[in-house]
Amino acid sequence: TVQKTLEGKKVLITAGPTREAIDPIRYLTNHSSGKMGYAIAEAASARGADVVLVSGPVNLPAPPGVTVIDVESTADMFGAVKGHMDADLGIFTAAVSDFTPRDVQSSKMKKSEDDDELSIELKKTQDILQYAGDHKGDMFVVGFAAETDNVRKYAAAKLEKKNADCIVMNDVSDKEIGMNSDDNEVIMLFSDGFEQPYPKMDKQALGVEIIGTIVKRWQG
Numbered sequence: 478t479v480q481k482t483l484e485g486k487k488v489l490i491t492a493g494p495t496r497e498a499i500d501p502i503r504y505l506t507n508h509s510s511g512k513m514g515y516a517i518a519e520a521a522s523a524r525g526a527d528v529v530l531v532s533g534p535v536n537l538p539a540p541p542g543v544t545v546i547d548v549e550s551t552a553d554m555f556g557a558v559k560g561h562m563d564a565d566l567g568i569f570t571a572a573v574s575d576f577t578p579r580d581v582q583s584s585k586m587k588k589s590e591d592d593d594e595l596s597i598e599l600k601k602t603q604d605i606l607q608y609a610g611d612h613k614g615d616m617f618v619v620g621f622a623a624e625t626d627n628v629r630k631y632a633a634a635k636l637e638k639k640n641a642d643c644i645v646m647n648d649v650s651d652k653e654i655g656m657n658s659d660d661n662e663v664i665m666l667f668s669d670g671f672e673q674p675y676p677k678m679d680k681q682a683l684g685v686e687i688i689g690t691i692v693k694r695w696q697g
């Protein structure tokens with residue numbers, strides 16, 4: 478049995494991809510399956526936390542006892558997160574789109590006979606983790622860093638820039654781990670310099686480890 482070390486704590490978690498509409502039938506997205514975030518939500522709930530899971534479109538059942546808020550776009554995800562900034566712990570696992578089409582076409586985009594190329598203008602989305610870091614109050618903020626090269630350097634930069642208390646870094650260039658795989662391998666970097674590496678294991682087991690380490694570092 479798991480110790481209920483998160484009893485009375487509210488935990489906010491984001492998971493999965495976002496969908497950015499191009500027109501009524503098309504969108505931009507990525508390969509995130511939501512598995513990592515859902516595993517963390519399940520582990521937090523097992524420790525007795527009151528868990529709110531803000532989820533992009535995924536094919537996973539709601540973990541037992543977890544409140545799932547389904548969202549599609551980055552803007553929707555941001556709106557849901559803003560409503561739960563009173564959480565004690567925030568874990569931002571979602572693979573949020575960094576850009577969204579500048580204008581959403583109101584009807585289906587048509588192929589033109591004259592043009593062999595088409596450009597879609599994109600604009601930056603809201604950085605949800607940055608917002609959480611900047612407005613965290615008493616919230617312990619944990620972000621993820623999905624990198625394909627210079628993993629450690631970029632992850633350490635994100636930890637500082639996003640005002641997070643911890644960044645969980647993973648190398649998404651390796652098909653065996655990261656997006657859409659059943660396994661992951663991470664290093665947790667904390668703002669006080671503490672580091673916790675975890676070897677490759679299934680995301681369920683890793684979710685338990687990640688929550689365990691966060692609880693230890695956060696509650697001392």
Ligand code: PMT
Pocket residue numbers: 491493494508509510511512513514551569570571572573574575602603604605606607619620621622623624635647649655656657658680
């Ligand atoms: O869902 P799975 O298939 O299980 O895969 C898990 C995962 C690879 C998606 C996960 O482990 C992971 O790395 N999630 C973060 C993916 C990501 O978008 O990383 P990033 O380095 O681009 O972003 C850094 C952090 O900022 C992340 O915490 C992200 O949630 C957050 N972010 C990014 C952009 C944005 N507009 N808002 C954000 O909150």
